[in-house]
Amino acid sequence: MIKTLGLALMIALLSGCGAEKSMTPKQALFQSVSEKDAVLLQDGKEKRYCVRCGMDLVRFYKTSHAAEHEGKELQYCSIHCLEEHLGEGVTLKNPRVVDVASLKFISIADAYYVVGSSKRGTMSRVSKYAFADAEEAKKFQKLYGGEIMRFDGAQAKAKEDFK
Template sequence: MNRRNLLNRSLTIAGAAGLASVLDAQHTGPANTMPAQAETKPAADPEPHVDDIGKFPKCNYCGMDRKRFHHSRMLLHYLDGTAEGVCSIRCAATSLSLNLGRGTKALWVGDNAASAEIKPLTDAETATYLVGSSLRGVMTRRSKVAYSTAAAAEASKAANGGELADFDKTLLAAYTDIAEAVAMSRKTREERIKRMQKKLEQ
């Protein structure tokens, strides 16, 4: 292979990789993308759980409507007094990772034991979770649904399957699902580049 052909081949491969990057940037499906960190630090609020949807109408990381996802929404209150409203435990996991050294004062989650049209918040760390049931997940294929009482979680498990878990196990499941989504995204991107390279070489 002469130098010109080698150069053209290198540019072709680089072009394929660049195109794949553009395609990745244009893909906005929530199940396959990691949320971006918030750009501005919110003001301190001593009672962020009061009218939390009014204060935090959109997820601080993925931008999803927290009223629409009231049943899975979470609210994180950090020790410095600031709070972040998110759509789900997946985005809560992102917030906790990015703010690892700040410490939390309180964590709230939508209470699916309640019959209200908009689920009220309950203490996320004392809630019982149903993981991997037939209920639809938010930002993940494997659902994670919170209940303020173990009895309500048991009843939901009987109807929808899944496994009961405490907050720590549910958070671990969220991180596991994020890792699996990242691995799948990387694999899909590599396969896409290979397909484009093959087409360009034909």
């Protein structure tokens, strides 16, 4: 019995790895949206890319964050990249996050984050997806697990990636 369980676990682990390896760059991720649904806030040729790490913001849209810095709109692929920037002591105004349900930006103050669900994260092993509506967050949590937190909690989790 124990042996069977161990084998099942092994297969689960192996197939998990396999799925990750066979993923091609063009394959859509949970974070991805079609280009017409993505709100891109930055100007110029780099508008489609995370200001910190350069990742594609349409591909990683559902974890995108934004803020104003010295009068300019900056857009990040994730709370990870936002937190990395804040860690440098910059002042960021009007921080926002994408609401996974509506795909619109909302203030981080209004967001309910589902942290650590089975949906993969962006730049982090612990995923963080935000919702404007607490009920939407609960629905997502029911399907994919994780813990519901406000921005402060999600930020504390994001900080752990830099330890």
